[in-house]
Amino acid sequence: MSKKMWVALAAAAALSLSGCASTASQSGGTSSSGGSGTPVSIMVGGLNKQIYLPFMLAQRLGYYQQQGLNVTLQDEGAGVDATTNMVAGKVDGVGGFYDHTIAMQGLGQSMESVISMLTTPGEVELCRNDLKGKIKSPADWAGKNLGITDIGSSTDFLTQFLAQKNGVDPASIHRIGVQSGSTLIGAMQHGNVDCAMTTEPTVSTLLATGSAYILLDMRTASGTTQQLGGEYPATSLYMSTAYVNQHPDVVQKLVNAYVATLKWIQAHNGTQLADVMPADYYAGSGKAAYAKAFDNEKGIYNLTGIMPPSGPPTDLKVLQAFNPDVKGKTIDLTKTYTDKFVQASK
Structure with a gap:
């Protein structure tokens, strides 16, 4: 984790602990299931x-209610900022x-994933045409400007690891936070x-406009293993260990909703999803795209919600390669996730 993130965490901790406003419909980056x-x-x-996808899809399907x-x-542009909040x-x-649960344990914060939703990162490295x-x-990245969601984000972790793995000092690349969607597209198209x-x-969207080409693809298990050396569990719902221990009934209900959502994903196609x-x-990109x-990347989603046993060590290996908050430290992976709620889900 970067110095920037540590400063952000310290600053955020000083903020008031006011709750989040609830809205009845999607507006201003906030959406409530209501009820x-x-x-x-x-x-x-x-x-x-x-x-x-599972977070909004569970709401659209009424599973929270x-x-x-x-x-x-x-909605927050980068996972690192969501963790700060x-x-x-x-x-x-x-x-x-x-992987944020691992990085945060290195900083003395106890967080854990309560359900695993992706068994691969689903990330693609695009370069300008x-x-x-x-x-x-x-291996050609030295001195290049590389877009990530934000400093301290998972895309930042992965970008630095890939640079180092290919013989490029991470310090020699320029990592720039461009989030995703229109901001990333603009950054790419404007050079x-x-x-x-x-x-x-x-x-x-970028491929359709001819603005970019694929350098590497981690939307498949084989592509992920080729780049990272093994399975790399990605999207999850993670919470502070204190919250999980204090509200196990709420956590169980959330996991129940997401297990049902993962099953829905496997039983439906892209057209049915877009309709929802x-x-x-x-x-x-357009509805058809x-x-x-x-449909092309449906395999990234976890079939069960159980953490892949071989996955956490791969995440740890990536972070230990370059992250000073994890490198050289003893990380107890068993405390970074739990499968008990998925196993108890009906």
Whole structure:
């Protein structure tokens, strides 16, 4: 974790612990399932990204209300900032990459994933089309401007690891926070970044316009193993260990909703999904492209919600390669996730 993130966490901890406002419809990056159920607030590192699909999909399918929950989803451009808000007590949980629980343990913060939703990162490294032939692999990254969601984000972790793995000192690359969607697309099209790590539907949008080409693809198990050396569990719902211990009934209801959502994903295709999701989720790429992107990467979603046993060590290996807050420290992976709620789900 970067110095910037540590400063952000410290600053956030000093903020008031006021709760999150609940709204009845999607507005201003906030969406509530409504109803009179138990209130729960979750901040997601990019609600419209397909890698975080289960969070909004569970709401659209009514699964939160079925569990007696009134879940407020807040949109945040980067998982690192969502984690900061949870540390400050402003949200109850985070929809983000599992690797943050490892990084935070290195800083003395106890957080745990309560359900695993992706068995691969679903990330794609795109480069500007005018650089084709000049950037053929991460070995060509020295001195280049590389787009990530934000400093301290999972895309930052992965970008630095890939650079180092390919013989490039992470200090020699320029990592620039461009989030995703329109901001990342603008940065790419205006030449502010040479390459960028992103997900669907942004990938399809850039490929359709001819603005970029794929340098590497981690939307499949084989692609992930090739780049990272093994399975890399990504999207999860993670919460502070204190919250999990104090509210096991609420956590169980959330997990029940997400297990049902993961089953729905496996039983439906992209067209059926697009019919359920808000129209602005595919406004940039188009409904047909959104549906096709889902069908192409459907294999990224966890079939059961159980953490892949071989996954956490891969996440740890990536962080220990370069992250000073994890490197050289003893990390107890058994405390970074739990499967008990998934196993108890009906």
